[in-house]
Amino acid sequence: MAVAENVRPLAGSRTAWLRWRPEVSTELLALLASVFFAVACNYELWHTLVADVQAHARLLVAVFVFVVALQAFLLGLVLTRWTAKPLLTLLFLATAFAAYYMTTYKVYLDPDMIRNVLETDPHEASELLVSGLLLPLLALAVLPIAALWRLRLRSRTWLRAAWIRLAFLAGMLVLAAGGALFAFQDLSALARNHREVRYLVTPTNYVVSLSKVLLATPPGPAKPLLPIGEDAHELARADGGRPRLVVFVLGETVRAQNWGLDGYLRQTTPQLAAMDDVVNFPDVESCGTSTQVSVPCLFSPYGRHAYDQARIRSHQSLLHVLLRAGVQVLWRDNQSGCKRVCDGLAFESMARATDPALCDPRRCFDEILLSGLQARIRPDGRDRIVVLHQLGNHGPAYYQRYPPAFRRFTPTCDTEQLGNCSRQQIVNSYDNAVLYTDHFLARAIDLLRNEPGYDSALVYVSDHGESLGENGLFLHGVPRAIAPTQQTRVPMVMWFSPGFAQQQRLDLACLRQVAGEPASHDNLFPTILGMFQVQTGIYEPKLDLLRGCEHTRP
Numbered sequence: 001m002a003v004a005e006n007v008r009p010l011a012g013s014r015t016a017w018l019r020w021r022p023e024v025s026t027e028l029l030a031l032l033a034s035v036f037f038a039v040a041c042n043y044e045l046w047h048t049l050v051a052d053v054q055a056h057a058r059l060l061v062a063v064f065v066f067v068v069a070l071q072a073f074l075l076g077l078v079l080t081r082w083t084a085k086p087l088l089t090l091l092f093l094a095t096a097f098a099a100y101y102m103t104t105y106k107v108y109l110d111p112d113m114i115r116n117v118l119e120t121d122p123h124e125a126s127e128l129l130v131s132g133l134l135l136p137l138l139a140l141a142v143l144p145i146a147a148l149w150r151l152r153l154r155s156r157t158w159l160r161a162a163w164i165r166l167a168f169l170a171g172m173l174v175l176a177a178g179g180a181l182f183a184f185q186d187l188s189a190l191a192r193n194h195r196e197v198r199y200l201v202t203p204t205n206y207v208v209s210l211s212k213v214l215l216a217t218p219p220g221p222a223k224p225l226l227p228i229g230e231d232a233h234e235l236a237r238a239d240g241g242r243p244r245l246v247v248f249v250l251g252e253t254v255r256a257q258n259w260g261l262d263g264y265l266r267q268t269t270p271q272l273a274a275m276d277d278v279v280n281f282p283d284v285e286s287c288g289t290s291t292q293v294s295v296p297c298l299f300s301p302y303g304r305h306a307y308d309q310a311r312i313r314s315h316q317s318l319l320h321v322l323l324r325a326g327v328q329v330l331w332r333d334n335q336s337g338c339k340r341v342c343d344g345l346a347f348e349s350m351a352r353a354t355d356p357a358l359c360d361p362r363r364c365f366d367e368i369l370l371s372g373l374q375a376r377i378r379p380d381g382r383d384r385i386v387v388l389h390q391l392g393n394h395g396p397a398y399y400q401r402y403p404p405a406f407r408r409f410t411p412t413c414d415t416e417q418l419g420n421c422s423r424q425q426i427v428n429s430y431d432n433a434v435l436y437t438d439h440f441l442a443r444a445i446d447l448l449r450n451e452p453g454y455d456s457a458l459v460y461v462s463d464h465g466e467s468l469g470e471n472g473l474f475l476h477g478v479p480r481a482i483a484p485t486q487q488t489r490v491p492m493v494m495w496f497s498p499g500f501a502q503q504q505r506l507d508l509a510c511l512r513q514v515a516g517e518p519a520s521h522d523n524l525f526p527t528i529l530g531m532f533q534v535q536t537g538i539y540e541p542k543l544d545l546l547r548g549c550e551h552t553r554p
């Protein structure tokens with residue numbers, strides 16, 4: 001009996017699709033997948049090579065052959081008849097996401113960016129899941145996955161399969177070498193001068209970066225941080241001096257270019273500008289271009305000048321040194337945590353607070369960081385530092401970072417899909433969020449002015465800047481070496497109560513002069529130690545911004 005008689009009649013196209021079950025070898029599948037990735041999922045790579053590197057045709061061909069052969073080789077190492085479909089399904093899916101975010105925000109998927117992704121909290125992640133993802137997901141994941149599962153993979157005897165696989169791997173290496181030799185000089189110049197381009201080769205970029213991050217942070221409980229500044233101790237206060245309170249406001253994603261006090265044409269900092277006792281630092285460079293890099297770095301004695309990420313992440317922070325010297329420490333967080341900077345120290349997350357005036361079920365506005373603060377810092381004779389970690393200008397949902405009263409620059413971009421807004425709308429929303437940080441800082445300073453139990457000071461600095469469409473870039477996280485100034489120049493301000501200035505014999509006119517000079521996140525570690533007069537071998541006086549203006553110290 002003919003098989004066809006048992007098949008129920010189906011619509012023509014559906015029958016054709018169901019009958020379509022071609023047989024391919026696993027090697028051919030690896031090669032096809034690699035060509036698909038190179039052609040369909042690497043827009044950012046080709047665009048950068050053409051537009052930024054100005055690669056000529058010969059170099060483009062060389063890169064294409066090299067990338068296809070190399071990725072096919074890597075696939076050839078892991079794909080078997082049993083692993084091919086599940087692994088490729090995972091890769092198609094992840095690569096569709098990667099391609100979408102790389103093209104939309106022009107991000108490089110290096111280990112720092114992957115760490116960023118892994119440490120993103122669910123609320124931040126949900127803001128990145130947007131309807132604009134649907135089409136790329138359909139074209140780059142759903143369709144290839146559907147086709148993949150229609151294929152039949154050729155079965156071979158064990159010995160024959162091994163020989164063919166070895167020949168395939170060798171062939172791909174030869175092809176990759178051939179591609180490289182085809183434009184060898186240009187390719188080696190590319191590798192030297194545009195090293196970051198390798199983080200555009202998808203999916204190798206995120207697979208390699210993810211492996212690096214996972215290898216650097218083995219599973220299981222994190223290792224205890226290595227101590228620093230074990231000799232730290234505080235000098236006795238002058239007679240009659242009140243305990244010191246320093247509020248360190250750790251800002252988020254505010255760039256110097258849009259900071260009213262730094263000369264931005266729009267006054268985005270009206271409340272701070274109206275205070276004549278605020279000192280503004282207009283020329284400050286951030287350690288990194290992402291929270292994951294900048295936050296550990298700016299609390300570390302090693303900083304950017306001797307940058308060593310593994311060393312920074314494995315050692316204690318400024319806060320541990322202060323505690324050892326007798327300063328009480330509290331970290332209040334309206335974001336995704338302190339990145340181990342406050343490991344083992346007092347930590348209070350405000351992000352899930354329920355104050356109806358400041359919070360919706362997803363988020364709180366930054367003023368939540370001031371809520372109940374006075375009760376937490378009742379004077380008891382001891383010195384204190386409080387870190388307030390803002391949500392600040394965290395993107396792309398800038399419009400959700402400020403209450404309606406701060407919607408002063410209009411029209412705004414009221415969606416996280418920046419592609420649906422004009423540049424001006426995006427900038428308006430961003431600037432409104434800066435206005436709100438200005439208001440938040442002014443309220444924090446007012447709170448300190450009304451705290452007679454302390455001689456107090458406030459330091460504000462942003463962790464990194466942001467791109468708002470300049471050169472097609474959005475958000476942040478471009479590798480530090482090639483990052484534009486929009487991502488690395490950040491606002492910084494300080495305020496001192498009259499009692500604090502008097503206790504430190506601080507000359508504010510002198511400090512205003514110093515504030516005009518270039519500074520960086522590296523200055524914060526010694527400056528804050530100096531504010532508490534902590535003595536330790538890791539204190540570097542030449543980086544202390546206040547030192548030259550304090551008449552108590554030579």
Ligand SMILES: [Zn+2]
Pocket residue numbers: 252253290291292463464
């Ligand atoms: Zn950040």
